[in-house]
Amino acid sequence: MAPPKPYTLVAELSYRCPLRCPYCSNPVDIGADRYRDELEGEHWMRVFHEARALGVLQLALTGGEPMLRRDLDELVAAGRDAGLYSTLVTGATLFTRERAEQLKEAGLDHVQVSVQSPDPEENDRIAGNRSFEKKIAAARAARELGFPLTINCVLHRQNLDRIEEILQLTEELDAQRLELANTQYYGWAVVNQQALSPTREQLERGEEAVQRFRERVGPKITVLWVLPDYHEDLPKPCMGGWARTTMVIAPNGDALPCQAATTIPDLAFPNVRDRPLDWIWHEADAFTRFRGTEWMQEPCRSCPLGRQEEDWGGCRCQALRLTGDARATDPVCRFSPHHDVVVSAREPGQTDEFVYRTLRPRRRATPPLRAR
């Protein structure tokens, strides 16, 4: 069976970032030497054209902070030239009115601004950087120039009680979309799980607030509400299924099926400097290994709900982290023999202290949580 055509290219232009969010989805070893060698602009431009030829329509320019790339305007123009719809995913501390105009000119389609909290002081504490006022100014500049605007806010125990305020802020800023992503435990969020893990009641109140907002505001503002895996008992189709919809390119050119895939130790990632995207998508082991359903073990293989092609076995990185086996059923699933690990991880966090994201090498990562 021919593999599906991808829709989205996630271009992580740089892992450098002025913000230090403690749940950053970037790898914890972003300071490692291998990420310092950022891809040259000409490679990115070739990749954008190859991506379109593969079927990609959406380009996410992200990081770290993508605005730290000096050639960002040229990359935006190359994305437009390739026929991609581009989103700048930014912390927005560098998104001044002047830069916004230049990016508009270059052909940028959409701006996504992260807000860590609707409360200025709390925002700055979570981001580890005085950034709230700049973010608000950036969001306004984006709308003044006619960019469609998405606000994204990663939710956790320390900001979930402000959900009404973030909904109100989104409306005030005239944003078209709000992404409320409850923290998923990859990257830095694993290190900070004790500071982030919410209570069941917080999640329920949050969901109710979103529901009321949707009823009041209608299709004018789209609110995405992503429930955290740990509070579900059937897995999500992580990334829409392994290597089905999305390709991620790390700043050094490594091609990944998802942002967290580097946590799977025996996967070798092809680099776009060495290989065309078409080969990577169709032939590379890192992309074909968990694609489709052939690789599945029990209980996925004989799933009583027949969900193999609905959730695609859930998340491989989570399966590895919680069971020690990347081929196992995602333990979020109530049919997984390791589901108890997820149930016990629902305990709310016990500390407010963050370990902030940094490029400085960490001495030792927190030991992974595994099944007994």
Added chain:
Amino acid sequence: MMRPRLVDGARLQYDDVREEHVLLIPEGAVRLNDTAAQVLELCDGRTLDEIAAVLSERYQGADVTDDVRELVDTMGERGLVIDGAA
């Protein structure tokens, strides 16, 4: 809807890989049949009646007003088209 137009940032494009029209929107793509693509192309500030008249001419004078209105309303409910007159 009096003067339907595409929401900010929505872009019509022909996807030559999948060989179909798409409406590109923030982090999404809406697949369109030929008729829908033709209607949306005309959602540029002119009135619904003007859009219907252009299409009617293309289709040998057939009355397409109701079809156009229905399509525009559906796209409006999905937040993809707004009323430029409002």
